[in-house]
Amino acid sequence: AQTVTQSQPEMSVQEAETVTLSCTYDTSENNYYLFWYKQPPSRQMILVIRQEAYKQQNATENRFSVNFQKAAKSFSLKISDSQLGDTAMYFCAFKVIQGAQKLVFGQGTRLTINP
Amino acid sequence: DTGVSQNPRHKITKRGQNVTFRCDPISEHNRLYWYRQTLGQGPEFLTYFQNEAQLEKSRLLSDRFSAERPKGSFSTLEIQRTEQGDSAMYLCASRPREGIDYEKLFFGSGTQLSVL
Numbered sequence: 001a002q003t004v005t006q007s008q009p010e011m012s013v014q015e016a017e018t019v020t021l022s023c024t025y026d027t028s029e030n031n032y033y034l035f036w037y038k039q040p041p042s043r044q045m046i047l048v049i050r051q052e053a054y055k056q057q058n059a060t061e062n063r064f065s066v067n068f069q070k071a072a073k074s075f076s077l078k079i080s081d082s083q084l085g086d087t088a089m090y091f092c093a094f095k096v097i098q099g100a101q102k103l104v105f106g107q108g109t110r111l112t113i114n115p
Numbered sequence: 116d117t118g119v120s121q122n123p124r125h126k127i128t129k130r131g132q133n134v135t136f137r138c139d140p141i142s143e144h145n146r147l148y149w150y151r152q153t154l155g156q157g158p159e160f161l162t163y164f165q166n167e168a169q170l171e172k173s174r175l176l177s178d179r180f181s182a183e184r185p186k187g188s189f190s191t192l193e194i195q196r197t198e199q200g201d202s203a204m205y206l207c208a209s210r211p212r213e214g215i216d217y218e219k220l221f222f223g224s225g226t227q228l229s230v231l
Contacts, residue, residue, distance in 0.1 A: 004157075033218055043204070045158075045222040091157050095218070101146065102171055103220065105157035 002027045002094050004106035012112040013082055020067075021077045021109045023092030031097040034068065034075045037105075039089040048090070051075065052097075079111075087113045119223035121207050127229045128197055135193045136226045140209030147190050148220065149182055150206040158206055164190060197230045204228075 003026045013019045025034070036048040051059045051068050058066050063083075067076045079086055092106040120139040128134050140147050145166050150158035161180070163171040166187035179197075184190040194201055204227050208220040 006157075009155075037220075042224070044224045045206070045208075045220075047219050050218060100171060101163050101165070102148070102160040102173075103158075104160065105150075107157050108155070110155075 002029070002096070002104045004092050004094050004104050006092055006106035006109050008109045009107070010110045010112070012114060014114050015082060015084060017082055018078060018080050019082055019111065021079075021090050021092075021111065023075045023077070023106055025073050025075065025092070025094050025106075027073070027094065027096075029096050033095045033097065034066075035093040035095070035103065036064070036066070036075075036077045037091045037093060038086075039091065039108075040085075041088070045091070049077065082113045084113050084115060087111060119207055119209050119221050121205075121223035121226050123226060124224065125227045125229075127231065129231050130197060130199060132197055133193065133195045134197055134228065135191055136205055136207075136228075138190045138192070138207030138209075138223060140189070140207070141211075141221055143211065144209035144221070145187060145212040146210035147184055148208040148210070149190070149192050150208065152204045152206055152225070153202075161192070161205075194228075197228075199230050202228055202230045 005024045032053045034051045037045050038048045039045045049061045063080045065078045089108045091108045093103045095103045122137045147164040149161040152158045162182045164184040179195045182192045204225040206225045208222045
């Protein structure tokens with residue numbers, strides 16, 4: 001079974017700073033996806049960024065980028081030039097490419113951006 | 116398209132009562148998920164539909180829980196004989212059958228259940 005661990009329950013940074021959220025996972029699979037989802041206080045969860053395990057290049061989406069270390073089973077999210085609107089719960093998630101269709105989520109990191 | 120719609124937004128019930136939640140996915144999304152989320156925790160997988168077929172079901176789902184997706188459109192999640200431990204946010208998500216968003220889940224706002 002796959003597990004996803006986020007070891008930082010809460011983080012807080014000042015606006016415009018850079019912050020990195022950590023995620024580790026455990027799997028015996030070789031082909032899978034990793035995701036970061038954001039859940040703002042309004043509670044509707046949205047996808048931030050996605051990484052395919054077979055791609056060596058780290059995914060980027062504007063101010064959001066990941067550091068994917070497959071051998072270490074690590075998948076961290078970096079938010080550059082943080083904004084007040086980045087305040088949210090952030091969840092790391094895992095899904096195999098073939099087989100089970102469920103996403104397995106971590107426990108989440110509550111990120112607060114302070115003005 | 117207005118996104119994934121869930122009703123009701125809030126439900127308060129007494130222990131032992133049955134409750135039913137509804138999810139309307141984005142039209143033409145053939146894949147539908149139900150998750151449960153307790154305060155401060157990540158979403159916990161409950162079940163997955165592809166069209167009308169329920170293809171995956173969590174072992175955590177007791178016999179009191181049942182989900183349906185007749186005709187492959189909207190879905191319902193029923194909890195029978197509710198217990199206080201069922202209090203949680205129930206999230207629905209849908210996924211398209213193809214395209215650049217194929218692996219992206221689109222979530223609804225959830226139904227918050229409180230069992231007294």
